Amino acid sequence: MGNKVYKDARAALAGIPFDGMTVMSGGFGLCGIPENLIAALRDSGVQNITAISNNAGVDGFGLGLLLETKQIKKMCSSYVGENKEFERQYLAGELELEFNPQGTLAERIRAGGAGIPGFYTKTGVGTVIAEGKPSQDFNGETYIMETGLNADLSIVKAWKGDTEGNLIFNATAKNFNPMMAMAGKVTVAEVDELVQPGDLDPNFIHTPGIFVQRIIEARCEKRIEQLTTRERT
Amino acid sequence: MGNKVYKDARAALAGIPFDGMTVMSGGFGLCGIPENLIAALRDSGVQNITAISNNAGVDGFGLGLLLETKQIKKMCSSYVGENKEFERQYLAGELELEFNPQGTLAERIRAGGAGIPGFYTKTGVGTVIAEGKPSQDFNGETYIMETGLNADLSIVKAWKGDTEGNLIFNATAKNFNPMMAMAGKVTVAEVDELVQPGDLDPNFIHTPGIFVQRIIEARCEKRIEQLTTRERT
Amino acid sequence: MAWTRDQMAARAAQELEDGFYVNLGIGIPTLVANHIPAGMDVTLQSENGMLGMGPFPYAGEEDADLINAGKQTITTLPKSSFFDSATSFAMIRGGHIDLSILGAMEVAENGDIANWMIPGKMVKGMGGAMDLVAGVKRCIAVFDHTNKRGEPKFLKACTLPLTGQNCIDMVITDLGVFAREGAQRRFRVQELAPGVTVDDVKSKTEADVVYD
Amino acid sequence: MAWTRDQMAARAAQELEDGFYVNLGIGIPTLVANHIPAGMDVTLQSENGMLGMGPFPYAGEEDADLINAGKQTITTLPKSSFFDSATSFAMIRGGHIDLSILGAMEVAENGDIANWMIPGKMVKGMGGAMDLVAGVKRCIAVFDHTNKRGEPKFLKACTLPLTGQNCIDMVITDLGVFAREGAQRRFRVQELAPGVTVDDVKSKTEADVVYD
Numbered sequence: 001m002g003n004k005v006y007k008d009a010r011a012a013l014a015g016i017p018f019d020g021m022t023v024m025s026g027g028f029g030l031c032g033i034p035e036n037l038i039a040a041l042r043d044s045g046v047q048n049i050t051a052i053s054n055n056a057g058v059d060g061f062g063l064g065l066l067l068e069t070k071q072i073k074k075m076c077s078s079y080v081g082e083n084k085e086f087e088r089q090y091l092a093g094e095l096e097l098e099f100n101p102q103g104t105l106a107e108r109i110r111a112g113g114a115g116i117p118g119f120y121t122k123t124g125v126g127t128v129i130a131e132g133k134p135s136q137d138f139n140g141e142t143y144i145m146e147t148g149l150n151a152d153l154s155i156v157k158a159w160k161g162d163t164e165g166n167l168i169f170n171a172t173a174k175n176f177n178p179m180m181a182m183a184g185k186v187t188v189a190e191v192d193e194l195v196q197p198g199d200l201d202p203n204f205i206h207t208p209g210i211f212v213q214r215i216i217e218a219r220c221e222k223r224i225e226q227l228t229t230r231e232r233t
Numbered sequence: 234m235g236n237k238v239y240k241d242a243r244a245a246l247a248g249i250p251f252d253g254m255t256v257m258s259g260g261f262g263l264c265g266i267p268e269n270l271i272a273a274l275r276d277s278g279v280q281n282i283t284a285i286s287n288n289a290g291v292d293g294f295g296l297g298l299l300l301e302t303k304q305i306k307k308m309c310s311s312y313v314g315e316n317k318e319f320e321r322q323y324l325a326g327e328l329e330l331e332f333n334p335q336g337t338l339a340e341r342i343r344a345g346g347a348g349i350p351g352f353y354t355k356t357g358v359g360t361v362i363a364e365g366k367p368s369q370d371f372n373g374e375t376y377i378m379e380t381g382l383n384a385d386l387s388i389v390k391a392w393k394g395d396t397e398g399n400l401i402f403n404a405t406a407k408n409f410n411p412m413m414a415m416a417g418k419v420t421v422a423e424v425d426e427l428v429q430p431g432d433l434d435p436n437f438i439h440t441p442g443i444f445v446q447r448i449i450e451a452r453c454e455k456r457i458e459q460l461t462t463r464e465r466t
Numbered sequence: 467m468a469w470t471r472d473q474m475a476a477r478a479a480q481e482l483e484d485g486f487y488v489n490l491g492i493g494i495p496t497l498v499a500n501h502i503p504a505g506m507d508v509t510l511q512s513e514n515g516m517l518g519m520g521p522f523p524y525a526g527e528e529d530a531d532l533i534n535a536g537k538q539t540i541t542t543l544p545k546s547s548f549f550d551s552a553t554s555f556a557m558i559r560g561g562h563i564d565l566s567i568l569g570a571m572e573v574a575e576n577g578d579i580a581n582w583m584i585p586g587k588m589v590k591g592m593g594g595a596m597d598l599v600a601g602v603k604r605c606i607a608v609f610d611h612t613n614k615r616g617e618p619k620f621l622k623a624c625t626l627p628l629t630g631q632n633c634i635d636m637v638i639t640d641l642g643v644f645a646r647e648g649a650q651r652r653f654r655v656q657e658l659a660p661g662v663t664v665d666d667v668k669s670k671t672e673a674d675v676v677y678d
Numbered sequence: 679m680a681w682t683r684d685q686m687a688a689r690a691a692q693e694l695e696d697g698f699y700v701n702l703g704i705g706i707p708t709l710v711a712n713h714i715p716a717g718m719d720v721t722l723q724s725e726n727g728m729l730g731m732g733p734f735p736y737a738g739e740e741d742a743d744l745i746n747a748g749k750q751t752i753t754t755l756p757k758s759s760f761f762d763s764a765t766s767f768a769m770i771r772g773g774h775i776d777l778s779i780l781g782a783m784e785v786a787e788n789g790d791i792a793n794w795m796i797p798g799k800m801v802k803g804m805g806g807a808m809d810l811v812a813g814v815k816r817c818i819a820v821f822d823h824t825n826k827r828g829e830p831k832f833l834k835a836c837t838l839p840l841t842g843q844n845c846i847d848m849v850i851t852d853l854g855v856f857a858r859e860g861a862q863r864r865f866r867v868q869e870l871a872p873g874v875t876v877d878d879v880k881s882k883t884e885a886d887v888v889y890d
Contacts, residue, residue, distance in 0.1 A: 028514045028515070028533075028537075028551070029514075029533065029537040030530075030537075031514070031530065031531060031533050031537070032531065054551070077591060078591050078592060078593050078594070079590055079591035079592070079593040080590060080591050081590030081591065087588050090588070091588065099589070099591050099592060101592055101593075101594065101595075101596035101597050102513065102551070102555065102592075102593050102594040102597060103513075103551075103554075103555025103558055103559055103594060103596075103597030103601070104555075104596075104597065105551075106550075106551035106552045106554070106555050107347070107349070107552055107555060107556075107559075109552070110552040110768075111352070112772075113768060113772050113774075114340070114764075114767075114768035114771055114772045115354070115355070115768070115770075115771030115772035115773060115813055116340070116352050116353060116354060116771070117353050117371035117372070117374075117376055118352065118353045118369070118371060118376070119344070119349050119351065119352035119353070120349060120350050120351045120352070121348070121349060121559060121600075122348070122559070122600045122601070123559060123596050123597045123600045123601065124596050124600070125600065125630075125631060126578075126628055126630070126631030126632075127596060127627065127628045127629065127630065127631070128627050128628075129592075129596060136351070138350035138351060138380070139350070141350075143350055143351070147371070159531075162757070164721075164730075164757040166757070166759050168436070168437075169436070169548075169550075170436060170531045171435075171436065171516075171529065171531040171532040171542075171548050172512070172514050172515045172516055172531060172532055172533055172534075172548060173530075173531040173532075174515055174548055174549070174550050175514055175515050175550060175551050176550070176551045177550070178550045178552075179550060179551065179552050182768060182772065182774075196756075197755075197756035197757040198756030198757075200759075201437075202404075202730075202754055202758040202759050202760050203401070203402070203403060203404065203437075203760055204401075204434075204436075204437040205759035205760070205761075206550075208729045208759040208761055208765075208769070209721075209729065209757065209759065210699050210721070210723075210729055210769055210774050210775075211769075211774065222530035222531070223530065224528060224530050224533075224539060225533075225537040226533070226536065226537045226538040226539070227528055227539055228522045228528075228538035228539050228540075229522050229523055229524060229525040229526075229527075229528060229539065230521055230522040230523070230524060232524055232525075261726045261727070261745075261749075261763070262726075262745065262749040263742075263749075264726070264742065264743060264745050264749070265743065287763070310803060311803050311804060311805050311806070312802055312803035312804070312805040313802060313803050314802030314803060320800050323800070324800065332801070332803050332804060334804055334805075334806065334807075334808035334809050335725065335763070335767065335804075335805050335806040335809060336725075336763075336766075336767025336770055336771055336806060336808075336809030336813070337767075337808075337809065338763075339762075339763035339764045339766070339767050340764055340767060340768075340771075342764070343556075343764040345560075346556060346560050346562075347552075347555075347556035347559055347560045348556070348558075348559030348560035348561060348601055349559070354771060354812075355771070355812045355813070356771060356808050356809045356812045356813065357808050357812070358812065358842075358843060359790075359840055359842070359843030359844075360808060360839065360840045360841065360842065360843070361839050361840075362804075362808060392743075395545070397509075397518075397545040399545070399547050402760075402762075403743045404728075404741065404743040404744040404754075404760050405724070405726050405727045405728055405743060405744055405745055405746075405760060406742075406743040406744075407727055407760055407761070407762050408726055408727050408762060408763050409762070409763050410762070411762045411764075412762060412763065412764050415556060415560065415562075429544070430543075430544035430545040431544030431545075433547075435518075435542055435546040435547050435548050436548055438547035438548070438549075439762075441517050441547040441549055441553075441557070442509075442517065442545065442547065443487050443509070443511075443517055443557055443562050443563075444557075444562065455742035455743070456742065457740060457742050457745075457751060458745075458749040459745070459748065459749045459750040459751070460740060460750075460751055461734045461740075461750035461751050461752075462734050462735055462736060462737040462738075462739075462740060462751065463733055463734040463735070463736060465736055465737075
């Protein structure tokens with residue numbers, strides 16, 4: 001029986017990293033990021049990563065870990081505002097950066113996973129995002145073409161997963177994870193809770209196991225970036 | 234408070250049908266079809282419908298009801314093999330037919346709902362499906378462009394829905410329903426069970442209420458096309 | 467007297483309608499949530515993947531898995547649903563959101579908006595702003611009428627890199643409300659803050675606006 | 679002696695590998711499910727929206743909401759998951775399915791396949807066949823070597839409208855197995871049914887096949 005379960009993040013990445021690889025990493029801000037797999041990717045020593053991730057983590061956490069060690073050559077993101085080391089490296093010309101509107105990024109990743117090499121969107125028409133991209137009119141409106149994205153490795157974070165790789169996500173920790181799972185040549189998932197086949201309701205599986213090649217159960221710190229509360233009245 | 238709940242299928246369609254309209258109707262075969270809304274659409278007397286549906290029902294059931302009464306001008310489907318009246322009308326030149334590969338049809342509908350007017354696929358390259366469609370090479374492979382689809386009205390069938398329009402589907406009765414809900418200017422859902430907000434787990438809602446404008450609870454017959462069983466041994 | 471931030475938010479809230487699905491940007495637009503009329507059914511979308519955004523949690527009840535697009539901890543409502551980023555932006559790009567209320571650095575008389583980068587400064591990224599202005603049915607920009615140096619931000623043409631072209635339908639500033647009825651129409655003064663005169667506005671506005 | 683339908687299915691099942699995700703077409707391909715080696719983990723996809731297709735239900739336990747792509751009632755397995763048609767074909771188009779086994783009216787020596795329409799006859803539609811042959815990593819066509827009139831179906835070029843171009847990797851007929859190692863390569867006889875000779879095959883094959 002094909003076994004997708006690995007004992008920890010290091011074991012789950014064994015044999016996958018190579019210098020110059022493209023890695024998709026799930027999460028929005030620090031919410032729903034594969035903390036353990038990011039740390040294991042850093043420990044693998046892999047260099048010159050092109051990282052596709054909506055954000056760049058914060059200093060010393062999330063993808064910030066890989067920025068500190070300069071293992072990332074290029075970021076493909078929609079917003080990178082929370083990371084000082086990122087800013088330093090970028091202004092020093094040590095880091096390449098490709099901005100994508102968030103919805104375009106999400107759709108490019110889904111497209112990559114779905115075998116769609118290009119699609120048209122009106123997002124970014126008339127802005128710097130449109131520069132150099134083919135455009136076409138549909139029903140009298142102009143749209144630009146964006147391309148599908150794939151990765152050599154996708155690392156994603158889920159709430160529960162079974163040994164077949166079926167995943168479910170919790171609340172807004174879902175975000176980019178399901179599409180990235182689809183777009184990785186190899187997808188490795190870390191889950192809060194690893195369960196047996198049949199423990200997840202087949203009607204409510206967010207990511208079918210076909211999109212997940214390796215899986216680990218691991219504890220996450222789950223840092224909060226903007227703790228915001230209201231007064232009890 | 235905006236109220237999406239209607240008392241029956243006839244009431245839910247009131248004011249929507251017009252001659253020449255485009256209607257998307259969910260389901261695969263007779264599985265997951267909006268039986269009551271199809272009947273109400275027939276009863277509305279609307280003419281010259283362009284129907285987008287993976288299949289065409291069977292004689293006297295599903296979209297077969299609208300074929301019998303010749304209310305359908307054109308079908309946009311992937312497979313129409315189970316309907317004799319369809320065949321008769323088509324061969325007599327009374328009915329237009331546009332075939333789409335099933336995956337292309339599904340993706341065109343999703344694209345329409347997602348504001349994507351065109352996308353590239355390798356499905357159908359070198360076949361009659363590619364005729365007249367723009368093609369483009371990506372990474373040395375040829376792809377054809379397909380366009381997004383929208384409808385004046387989408388009628389869908391769900392398992393449970395709440396009064397906010399949030400829907401969940403059961404098993405393979407999901408099929409085309411979620412995408413069609415996204416692609417209708419107006420989407421009307423019929424559900425086996427209408428529940429209150431909070432009765433559905435927000436993590437496991439298949440179709441968020443934003444895609445559903447009207448909803449009814451209605452009993453379905455749920456016919457089986459190919460009853461296939463095995464022997465107890 | 468010019469409106470306060472909260473008054474601007476309250477004015478923007480008057481544009482809400484029963485049954486609306488709305489996306490609120492960061493800053494003043496966030497305050498609009500406090501001014502939704504009682505009994506009006508408005509559903510807030512958070513583009514990181516949620517419909518039916520509830521209020522901030524009580525201290526100790528925060529959930530790291532439940533945040534809004536500003537990365538603040540939030541809560542659910544009975545009607546809430548969660549979805550992935552592709553579905554979230556399918557809603558936005560597909561025109562399913564009724565109204566987007568967002569901040570701006572500049573808005574031009576042709577409806578262009580710039581709110582994501584200042585050349586020469588570190589660029590944080592556009593996040594979902596370009597998708598929102600391109601996809602949402604109606605966009606309202608809320609911003610101070612002038613910048614810190616007293617210069618107009620409602621311009622003949624944007625000087626900063628655009629977030630979107632010809633997509634703003636209404637401008638609400640501390641001085642008043644400016645609306646147009648279509649992408650080919652001119653903005654017209656619809657309302658002025660108490661004590662603000664047309665001449666006040668004219669002196670602080672570069673855009674060619676209709677003053678009736 | 680030529681293989682029976684069930685023997686053809688059994689031969690096709692030898693192409694399965696542990697961990698494979700597989701889509702089986704209607705007809706002989708459906709029978710392949712009966713020949714999955716014990717202990718081998720193979721997951722069957724049904725393109726109407728299911729992974730982990732289980733056996734037919736016992737009489738009285740059928741569920742109208744649970745059918746396969748042939749519209750037959752089926753059951754779940756512990757590993758099963760359901761999804762919508764867009765996701766189902768994202769799997770197929772995106773190359774996530776390891777193997778598709780499908781029937782054919784004609785296959786050409788360049789890997790073209792025709793299996794969906796005969797001009798002049800009522801056309802039922804291609805269903806998911808065009809997506810499968812274009813998207814799945816490896817495609818095996820299973821069909822009788824000749825038609826009812828004894829004419830070859832493994833041809834120099836397809837005469838019927840194509841389902842897909844240059845997409846078949848292996849042909850299994852009642853006479854034998856023909857495989858190629860890449861889209862630019864020729865098909866080669868890999869195995870013959872017991873008692874079938876190369877001359878038998880040559881006389882019934884139009885395609886330019888390598889016979890070693």
